[in-house]
Amino acid sequence: MSVISKLAGAASGFAMACAAVAVQADVLFWSTQAKPVEEAQAMREQVLSGAGDKIDYQPNDGGPWLTRLQAELQAGSGSIGVLGALHGDFSAMNPDDLVDLDALGVGAASDTFNSLAQLGTDKSQYIPWMQASYIMAANKEALPYLPEGADIDALTYDQLIEWAANVHEGTGSPKFGFPAGPKGLKHRFFQGYLYPSYTNGVVRTFASPEAVTAWEKFAELWEHTNPASTNFSFLQEQLLSGDAWIVFDHTSRLAQAFNERPDDFVAFPAPAGPAGRGFMPVIAGVAIPKTAPDMDAAKDLVKYMLSPETQIATLRATSFFPVVDVELPDDLPPSVQAAGAAVAKMSGAPDANPGLLPAGLGDKGGDFNRIYVDTFERIILARQPIEAVLEDQKKRLAAIMDQTGAPCWAPDAPSEGACPVE
Amino acid sequence: MNARVLPYVLILPVTLFLCLFFLYPFVLVSQQAFSSDAGWSLENFREVVSYWKFPISMQNTLLLAAAVVPVQLALALLMATMVNKMQKGRDIVLYIWTIPLGISDLAAGIIWLAIFEQSGFLNSMMNGLGIVDQPVNFLSYTHPGIVFLAIALAEIWRATAIMLVILVAGIGLIPKEYYEAAEVFGASPWKRFTRITLPMLRPSLQTALVLRVILAFEIFAVVAALGGTLFPVLMGETYAYQFDLLDSGAAAAMALIILGISIAFTLVILRVLRVPKGATI
Numbered sequence: 001m002s003v004i005s006k007l008a009g010a011a012s013g014f015a016m017a018c019a020a021v022a023v024q025a026d027v028l029f030w031s032t033q034a035k036p037v038e039e040a041q042a043m044r045e046q047v048l049s050g051a052g053d054k055i056d057y058q059p060n061d062g063g064p065w066l067t068r069l070q071a072e073l074q075a076g077s078g079s080i081g082v083l084g085a086l087h088g089d090f091s092a093m094n095p096d097d098l099v100d101l102d103a104l105g106v107g108a109a110s111d112t113f114n115s116l117a118q119l120g121t122d123k124s125q126y127i128p129w130m131q132a133s134y135i136m137a138a139n140k141e142a143l144p145y146l147p148e149g150a151d152i153d154a155l156t157y158d159q160l161i162e163w164a165a166n167v168h169e170g171t172g173s174p175k176f177g178f179p180a181g182p183k184g185l186k187h188r189f190f191q192g193y194l195y196p197s198y199t200n201g202v203v204r205t206f207a208s209p210e211a212v213t214a215w216e217k218f219a220e221l222w223e224h225t226n227p228a229s230t231n232f233s234f235l236q237e238q239l240l241s242g243d244a245w246i247v248f249d250h251t252s253r254l255a256q257a258f259n260e261r262p263d264d265f266v267a268f269p270a271p272a273g274p275a276g277r278g279f280m281p282v283i284a285g286v287a288i289p290k291t292a293p294d295m296d297a298a299k300d301l302v303k304y305m306l307s308p309e310t311q312i313a314t315l316r317a318t319s320f321f322p323v324v325d326v327e328l329p330d331d332l333p334p335s336v337q338a339a340g341a342a343v344a345k346m347s348g349a350p351d352a353n354p355g356l357l358p359a360g361l362g363d364k365g366g367d368f369n370r371i372y373v374d375t376f377e378r379i380i381l382a383r384q385p386i387e388a389v390l391e392d393q394k395k396r397l398a399a400i401m402d403q404t405g406a407p408c409w410a411p412d413a414p415s416e417g418a419c420p421v422e
Numbered sequence: 423m424n425a426r427v428l429p430y431v432l433i434l435p436v437t438l439f440l441c442l443f444f445l446y447p448f449v450l451v452s453q454q455a456f457s458s459d460a461g462w463s464l465e466n467f468r469e470v471v472s473y474w475k476f477p478i479s480m481q482n483t484l485l486l487a488a489a490v491v492p493v494q495l496a497l498a499l500l501m502a503t504m505v506n507k508m509q510k511g512r513d514i515v516l517y518i519w520t521i522p523l524g525i526s527d528l529a530a531g532i533i534w535l536a537i538f539e540q541s542g543f544l545n546s547m548m549n550g551l552g553i554v555d556q557p558v559n560f561l562s563y564t565h566p567g568i569v570f571l572a573i574a575l576a577e578i579w580r581a582t583a584i585m586l587v588i589l590v591a592g593i594g595l596i597p598k599e600y601y602e603a604a605e606v607f608g609a610s611p612w613k614r615f616t617r618i619t620l621p622m623l624r625p626s627l628q629t630a631l632v633l634r635v636i637l638a639f640e641i642f643a644v645v646a647a648l649g650g651t652l653f654p655v656l657m658g659e660t661y662a663y664q665f666d667l668l669d670s671g672a673a674a675a676m677a678l679i680i681l682g683i684s685i686a687f688t689l690v691i692l693r694v695l696r697v698p699k700g701a702t703i
Contacts, residue, residue, distance in 0.1 A: 063665030092668055173556060182650045227562035228540050231650050241541060366667035374474070377651070381563045 026056035027297045030069065031084030033130075033284050034318045035059040042317035050313075051304045053297045062089060069289060073097050078291035081298040082305075083126075087283045090126050091119055092363045098125045099288040104299060106306040108323035112356070113283055120360055126285035129305055130320035132251045133281050134188060135342040137235070137258075137267045142167050142175065142245040153345050155271040157197065157217055160246075164224035167245055176225040177244025181233035185250055186376060187369040192280025192355045193248075194218060197273030201412040202355065203419045206371075206397055207390040214273070215379050215386045222380050230381070239265060250282065251343070255319040255335035262334035269346035276353030278411070279346050283357065284320060353411055360406030371397045397421050455674035466675035470663070479654040486570070486655070487638035490577045494634060495627075497578070498585035503615065505586075506593045516590065523583040531647025534576040535561075538568075538648065561648060569649050576644045581637060585630040592626025593619065628695040635691065636684045656680050 034043045040059050048055040060068075065085065072078025083090075083098075090098070100123040107114045108128035119125040138152075145166040146152060150159040164176040180186045191202050198214035199205035226232075226244050238244035239257040247254070248270065257265050270279050286305050292298045304310055311322035312329065319335050321343075322328075328340070347354065361368050375393045378384045398421040408419035458465040470476060501519060505512055522530065537543045538560045545557040560568045600618045609617065620627075642657035656676060664673035 066665075066668065180651075182646065226559070227564050228559045230563050230652055231561060243540060363668050366669075370667065378474070381652075 026054045027081035027294065027301050028079050029055050029057045029082045029084060029301065030065065030080040031057065031059045032062050032065045032086060032089055033059065033084050033320070035061070039318050043314075047310060047313045047317050050310070051301060053300065055301060059084075065089070066092075069093075072291050073289060076291065077293075078289065079293055080289055081292050081294060082301045083287045083289060084129060084284065085126075085287075087116060087285060087357050088365045090117075090285055090287060091359065091361065092365050093119075095119045095121050095125045097290055099290055099292070099295070100124065101127050101288065101299075101302065104303055106303055109325045110323065113323060116283065116357065116359060117285055126287035127302055127306060128323040129284050129286045130311070130314055130318065131281055131283050131323050132320045132339075133279060133343050133346070134185070134193065134248060134250050134270065135254070135267050135339060135346065136246070136248050136270055137239060137254050137265055137338075138247070139239060139242070139245040140264055140266060143266070145170055152266070152268045154349065155268070157221070157271045157273050160271045161217065161221045161224070164221060164246055168224040171245075174224045174226050175243075175245035176221060176229075177232055177235050177238045177247035178222075178225050178229040179232055179235055179247075179249050179253070180229045180376070181231050183233035185253070187372045188250075188280060188282075189248060190372040190376065191358065191369075193270050193278050194273075196278025196280075196353050196355045196411045197271070197275055200275035200353065201408075202358075203397065203401060203408060204412045204415075204422045206421050207394040208422065210275070211390060212386050215375075215390075217273075219380055251335075251339040252319040254339070255333075258335035258338045259333055262338070265338070267338040267342040269342055269349060272349070272351050275411075276351045277346065277349050278353045278355055280355045280357065282320075283323070355411050356409040358406075359409050361400070361404050362406075364400050364404050367400050368397075371400070394421050451674045451677055454671055455678045458671060466671040467679075470659070470672050470675050470679070473659075475654050475659060479656050479659050482653055483639060483641065483655045483657075486574060486577070486641060487635060489570075489574050490581075491631070491634055491638055493574075493578055494582045494585055495631065497582050498589050498630065501582070501586050502589035502593050503619065505590055516586075519586060520583040522580045523587075525580065526643070527580060528643035528647060530576055530580040531644040534572060534579070534644070535647050538572045561650075561652075563652050566652070569653055573641075573645055573648050573653060576648060577638075577641065580644065581634065584637075585634055588626050588630040588633070589623065592623050595626075596622045624695050624697050628691060628697075631691050631695070632688050635687050639680055639684050639687075656683075 029048070034040050040057060044057045048057055066089070069080060069083065072080055102124050104127065106127055107124065113128040114124065117124050117126050117128055145163060147159050147162040147166065150163065167175045178186065194214050195202045195205065195211065198217070199208055199210040205211055228243065232238055232244070234253045235244060235247040235249040236254050236257040239247060239254070240260060254267070258267070270277060286302050288295070288298045288302065306324060308324060308326040311324055311326055315321055315336060316333060319339065321340065346352065358365060358368055371393055375389055378389045379386050401418045401421060405418045407417065408415040412419060455466055456462055456464070505516055508515065535542070539545070540557045540559045544560070548554045549557065561572060596619065600622070601614060604614045604618060640657055641655055642661065645653055645655050645658060657680065660673050660676040660680070663669045663676060
């Protein structure tokens with residue numbers, strides 16, 4: 001071995017030893033949120049740099065996120081300090097694996113969010129961290145095609161279909177964009193928007209005559225939807241490329257379009273159906289796994305994430321809104337301003353019909369989503385008859401509800417015991 | 423070292439490796455597949471097989487293998503014979519042809535996605551040549567045939583090289599004397615190919631086909647990139663069970679079904695292309 005390679009070996013060994021020591025001292029923030037590189041970097045530089053301890057922010061996809069967490073839980077020791085994830089990710093976990101956080105004395109301003117965070121127990125299993133919702137956005141070029149007399153801030157599904165049809169006719173190509181791609185959040189549209197707006201329910205009314213109407217309407221809208229929607233997962237890309245002019249998606253999946261070309265796009269509330277203007281919040285939370293190496297540092301980080309300054313920094317970094325009461329500054333990014341206004345109009349609408357996230361499904365959350373995705377694929381893509389598909393899928397849905405015993409959540413009427421599929 | 427012991431010592435590391443990283447996980451996966459809340463059962467298999475997408479994904483996987491593998495075999499044979507005939511630049515051509523092998527399958531899928539996308543290369547080219555006025559969306563649920571074709575093309579481009587490498591090595595092993603004798607008796611090039619190259623290539627063909635067919639049943643990333651959810655395949659469903667539904671039991675059952683199909687096809691190939699006992703080259 002030459003002297004140089006010996007030196008190089010020694011240097012790299014030393015570097016690795018340093019890195020190992022450094023990693024030991026950091027609090028590992030293991031998250032499914034703020035995954036895009038710019039957002040992750042903003043989390044590290046603008047949000048977490050102010051925390052007392054050194055924080056190692058590592059975002060990852062849901063699958064690998066859960067795999068590592070479960071491995072650490074099974075091993076009984078781990079390096080993850082704090083978890084950041086969506087309500088649905090936490091509800092798939094065993095609450096015993098998470099540390100009770102009531103003693104921290106922090107929480108969201110909304111009691112609904114705080115009770116969701118108990119995951120069916122009587123103690124907070126995670127602390128709500130940030131919230132978002134799904135809205136509509138459009139290219140300003142589409143505005144001249146709005147149907148006569150339609151108010152963009154109070155659209156109905158019928159008007160939306162007419163608008164999309166006008167654009168289709170006017171430009172010669174279908175320009176409605178829907179996140180039906182593999183990573184798209186289409187199931188939330190059906191659970192939180194289409195079903196509540198038409199049937200005033202999600203589970204009870206799954207196969208009702210109103211549900212048949214809802215799917216018929218959606219099939220009409222699909223006629224004017226860009227067929228490539230089955231590859232769309234982040235509609236900001238199609239807004240920017242011009243492949244879609246009118247779109248529905250998660251606020252943070254539209255943010256880039258507004259930030260890059262704020263003058264070209266408008267954000268507006270989701271449309272209303274016969275049963276009101278259905279919409280749904282998205283909640284992300286922070287939790288501590290029972291295997292956290294440094295419990296005090298982890299708790300400090302959770303408290304830090306809930307402080308008003310951190311919440312505003314998080315809003316700038318991720319386009320997710322605060323869950324605590326804060327005064328919003330005026331100089332927010334265009335995406336945040338646009339989305340914030342649209343969400344405010346949506347929740348303040350006279351016909352607002354807010355839904356909740358599915359609760360009590362435990363690890364069957366994925367199966368529950370798949371019911372709605374499969375129904376979409378069979379009715380809309382494979383053009384199977386609506387009634388037959390709903391009858392067939394209804395059995396699977398009822399099996400999931402019976403198995404989990406999950407009671408109904410809004411807008412479904414409350415139930416005793418498992419929510420029935422009527 | 424004792425000559426009788428030596429071979430065993432030499433294969434010991436790889437045996438240990440396989441036991442630790444293949445056999446042991448395999449046992450765990452089988453346990454998972456055959457167990458449910460109520461102990462041993464076939465519940466997981468019943469669940470995955472009764473799902474409405476199972477027949478479709480099975481059909482898609484088999485169709486894709488049936489379309490891709492024969493084309494790849496023919497191409498690999500052609501390319502291997504060409505390389506073998508070359509006097510100069512043989513290594514360079516071989517290197518270039520095997521470049522796709524060095525690209526991960528997801529990257530290969532994305533490369534082909536860039537070609538077939540609505541705003542992709544194919545559309546800009548057709549637009550530039552005046553064939554179409556507006557970009558055509560090839561990869562949509564309305565054109566299942568084109569989606570299939572795009573996936574098949576990407577697979578052929580990506581994975582023909584693995585057969586090529588094996589066949590080139592196999593052709594190199596065939597003694598020149600056979601060809602010289604055939605030429606003396608006036609056999610045409612085609613006859614030499616079918617009567618000498620193909621039969622003598624049997625062991626290599628066997629290996630190449632077994633490898634390729636097993637890989638064809640495991641196709642995943644290329645399909646995910648190009649077809650998304652439009653073209654369900656067995657491996658994609660397995661992934662969905664594990665990571666979307668967090669149902670490891672069902673995912674393990676799917677994995678065992680894929681393993682079963684692979685073993686069945688391997689046995690068929692081994693049997694059909696067997697080298698008779700005592701026949702060596």
